[in-house]
Amino acid sequence: MTDPGMKCSRCQAPARHRFPAHNARFCDPCLERFIERQVERAIKQFAMLEPGQKVLVAVSGGKDSLTAWQVLRRLGYAAEGVHVSLELGAGEFSAASLAACAEMAGRLQAPLHVFRMADLTGLTVEEVARANRRSFCSVCGTLKRYYLNKLALDLGFPVLATGHHLDDEAGRLLGNLIHRHHEFLENQWPALEGAPGGFAKKIKPLCRLAGREIKAYAKVHGLPVASGHCPRAKGATLPYYQEAMQLLEDRMPGTTRILYLGFLEEKDGPPPLPDVQxxxxxxxxxxxxxxxxxxxxxxxxxxxxxxxxxxxxxxx
Ligand SMILES: [Zn+2]
Ligand SMILES: [Zn+2]
Incomplete structure (x- = not known):
């Protein structure tokens, strides 16, 4: 991944990170500046936050959401964390996820709000999925979106941030384009306005960053990322689109950015506010x-x- 003697594109110091999509090589401090700049740009480009605004970050314990939380704090936002524990299967993955979020909260000296899905619903995700004959992942996603929105409003946060990044969004876009999901295409935007009393504003501040760029940042900072994957994440189709994008990106660096950021640039702006009476x-x-x-x-x-x-x- 890195060649000996490689120099940082910014400061000429020995570089440890190479990002072909940007035709750039970075040393650790310049990687950090690059990541923070990209988040700042996304916040400005899509009018995500006011300076210093309160924002609730949905943290899973993975590298993406923990990075989002840290970068938002470093950029001066009053970012607090929220974690919804699912307590799946033997519970090891869920316990590790919660522990990672708690450790991160300690490092950032920021509040973390923890909820158990079983307390919120009185049911397990499994029970809800079985009763409704839906896949576990789709029900889990629906419940998480619903409760994260509700918790943000209940806790008094006008904005909810998630760790979705460029690869997530490009993969979703590819799927939506292939299946001509016009309604989803219309609503695919990294900052969706809220409605007082009903919806918190939803933002994706990492939307200009690739997964591997975030991974490098999380590693350099030694973020307490939970290892392992959700024991139930199988059968979801989104990873196939992401894999397809990854193949194109490997052959033609920059393709992911061209697809997703180009798609956003071609749009007039955010979708209209949901007019739900x-x-x-x-x-x-x-x-x-x-x-x-x-x-x-x-x-x-x-x-x-x-x-x-x-x-x-x-x-x-
Ligand atoms: Zn440098
Ligand atoms: Zn309801």
Whole structure:
């Protein structure tokens, strides 16, 4: 990855990082400046935050969200963390994820808000997925989006940041283009405005950075990244699009940026604000339906759980 004698493009010091997409080589301090600059540029380009604004960062314990948290703090934003623990399977992955977030909070001396999915819903993701005949990953994603938004509002944060980066967004874009998901294409933008009382603003401050650039930053800073992968992350199709993008990027450095950042530049600007007049009759969240997706999912899972308990007691 690096050649001996390689010099930093900025300061001519010995370089340790080579980023062909930028035709650049960096020493550690210049890598840090590069990462922070790219985040600053994204914040400005997409009007993500006001100077020093309060922002809640959804942290998983992985390199991306921990990097987002650290960089936002270093850029002077009042960034606090929120972690929703899923307690999956044997729980080792979930425990390591929570421990990584807690260690990061200590390093940054920043508050971390921790919630358990089981406390929020009274159910496990598994139970909700089974009752609704949906894939684990899609239900997990729906529940996480719903609760992260709700927690941001409840905790008094107008803005919620996530660690999604250029490769994530380019992979999603490729999938949306292939399947002509016009509605998703219209809404694919790294800063989505909120609506008072209903939606927090959603931002992706790492949208100009590739996964390997973030990985280098996390390594140089020794961020306490949780090792391992979600034991349930299988069967999701997004990684295929990301793999396809990675192949193109390896052969033609810069392709990912051209695809995603070019797509954004060609758009007029952010999508219009969601104009949702009705609210969910169960939870009060804005929705087009009588009952929002999350409440429907939870209702069905609770009914099924109750039915099973009744059966068990009848049998016993
Ligand atoms: Zn340098
Ligand atoms: Zn609802």
């Amino acid at each position: 009705a609210v969910c009759s169960v939870c009060g969240a804005p929705t087009w339906a009588e009952v929002c997706t999350t409440c429907r999912f939870l209702q069905r899972a609770r009914e099924q759980k109750q039915a099973r308990a009744n059966e068990a007691s009848a049998a016993g």
